[in-house]
């Protein structure tokens with residue numbers, strides 16, 4: 001039996017809805033003042049059901065924010081040259097301000113070569129080396145990867161100034177762990193990046209004022225791995241077996257145990273996930289403004 005929950009719930013869904021409304025209003029102003037409609041192209045190879053749902057949700061959210069959405073669905077067997085050709089056309093298309101190629105890609109495609117081919121000014125994922133480098137030297141005004149950006153927004157909203165806090169990130173991916181380390185350093189945190197080879201992982205996580213789990217292993221992080229009062233951000237979205245042959249989503253954190261110890265915690269679903277799409281729209285708006293030589297919109 002665990003104690004009743006003490007943590008306050010971080011409402012990512014609600015925060016993301018408010019952010020999307022602000023982005024929609026900024027996009028409407030951009031259209032009224034400058035005649036610009038931000039355009040986002042999303043490229044999906046193959047028919048992975050989870051990726052198809054993400055891509056459909058991205059398209060809907062883009063249109064709901066008053067932006068133009070272009071979805072390119074290609075066969076899983078697409079030749080690398082055909083994908084690079086599509087990217088060259090999107091790079092050159094003035095109606096397209098942002099390009100996202102859904103990862104992971106099929107095995108015949110070299111993801112690094114695809115990312116290298118993107119125009120960095122349209123790289124709304126923030127994965128191109130130019131954008132990675134900007135962030136690594138502490139310039140946080142460029143195109144920043146969406147999921148870590150969403151994590152930092154939620155953390156600042158929940159706990160305020162992050163200066164001096166010890167942040168432990170579990171997971172070292174290029175999509176979440178590494179860019180998040182740079183963002184939290186820019187917020188003056190002391191940052192530890194732990195991963196599958198870390199010795200005494202529970203010992204590391206127990207020192208965290210801010211704990212971010214981004215490993216992709218359902219409920220791996222237990223209640224006794226968490227410092228009392230810590231802010232816990234769960235990036236994991238894992239499909240697990242539920243009753244009666246059904247499945248459901250679970251995070252990387254054992255929510256019931258963690259909620260009895262933590263000060264703040266994100267649920268799964270409804271925590272970080274909705275922030276990723278909102279930050280993608282924000283990046284599309286920022287990219288559109290930069291391409292037109294306009295100042296960055298305040299959203």
Ligand code: GUN
Pocket residue numbers: 100101102103104125146147175276
């Ligand atoms: N697959 C999982 N997360 C992401 C993301 O943030 N961007 C892209 N392009 N693919 C993903």
